[in-house]
Amino acid sequence: MAKLPPGPRSMLLTTIRVARTPTEALLRYRERYGDPFFLPMGNGPIVATAQPALIKEMFANRDATLYGSFGFESTRALVGDHTVLMMNGAEHKRERKLLTPPFHGDRMRAYGEVMIEATRAAFAGLGVGEELNALERTTRLSLEAIVRAVFGYSERAEITAAQDAVRATLRAAKPFLLFSPKTQVAPFGLGPWATFQKHSRALDELLYEQIKRTRADNEGREDILALLVRARYEDGGGMSDGNIRDELRTLLTAGHETTAVSLAWTLYALHRHPELLARARAEVDALDEDAGPQELARLPFVGAVIDETLRRYPIVDVVFRKLLRPTTFAGYELPAGVTLCPAIVLVHRDPSIYPDPLRFDPERFMGKKPRPHEYLPFGGGNRRCIGAAFSLYESRIAIATLLRDFEFELLDGELPAVRKNIVLAPKGGVRLRLRARR
Secondary structure, eight states: OOOSOOOOOOHHHHHHHHHHHHHHHHHHOOOOOOSSSSETTTEEEEEEEEEHHHHHHHHHHHHHHEOOOOOHHHHHHHHHHHOGGGOHHHHHHHHEEEEEHHSSSSHHHTTTTHHHHHHHHTTTTTOEEETEEHHEEEEEHHHHHHHHHIIISHHHHHHHHHHHHHHHHHHHHHHHHHHGGOOOOOOOSSSSHHHHHHHHHHHHHHHHHHHHHHHHOOOOOHHHHHHHHOOOTSSSSSOHHHHHHHHHHHHHHHHHHHHHHHHHHHHHHHOOOHHHHHHHHHHHTSTTTTHHHHHHHHHHHHHHHHHHHHHHHSSSSSSSSSSSSSSEETTTEOOOOOOOEEBHHHTOOOOTTTTSSTTTOOOGGOOEEEEEEEEOOHHHHOGSSSSHHHHHHHHHHHHHHHHHHHHEOOOSSSSSSEEEETEEGGGOOOEEEEEOOO
């Protein structure tokens, strides 16, 4: 039995192509080599698939000895050593169980007003006729929401200081620094790695000080940091300051840019289709003027627009499951160290699942819930993104608030998706012009 499926031979060319134009590269490789197919990548060997049955098999597997995290050594500088993103086995299960409650159920309602305020703050100061970059504004929005709802900052000076520290750290986290530990060097204390370390330390100082404050005074606080400080493992123990810091940085890294890009794509998609924009705005306008975040988050058509955006313009192209031991997969005997890779961009373009897949059609999600192995913007299985509900809640409230408060004109034609760090963002960021305040 073969150990690996067919695929390209050149590691360098394959890595460059997948990094630069992931959708086109994955489509080309699958057409040429079939499914599953092998990719010799610079960060390790990958076996990719877009077959829902194989993805279902992967997501349903709960064997803690089979799958592990991917890319830990290269990304630990950004998220730390103790983070659910990089844990395996029983440790991963234990940490995930502790982290899940703050992102679900009644806890979410505590963040709704913050999300409305963050949306309005990010788009404040615009004059009628003024042009703007939607991605720049939604990045402000997402960062404001995280700094307030996750980190627990409430005073404007503290919020601004935290935002500046986060921006500086993320700007300094160049993709090549996180691709391999070999790039994380600072000769004579100079260069990009030294710059990243300087800003990373400054961010850590703010986070540790906020953790210290939260431990001293946690009464009445419902932000995620406060909930993490109060959380207890099954043995009654709590998280250390270092562990909380790592999880906060993980939430920031995984949630900041992804939600911002999703919102920018949603604004783009709506304004490319005036009839859908009119329908979404009519749904928002039918609410009472004093409708709050819960009413905004429950709008069915706005929700379907966001769901279809995540299908048509997925934020990440793939998810990963690294093999900790050899296994049989799709008839191949795969060795330990190979990473199995559900190809999100290919699944979401499968015409047998989504007829006319390039057409933007929110009706696909009106009153319908797709199967988790056929719709995977947040991954799936026991490693599905913990912040998925938070991101969707924020997106629904933000889009509904923008539809209620503003009218925009799209200045771009068709926009391709381009690699922006780990996400697939609209090229140029989506240019809009403010037509009216409502």
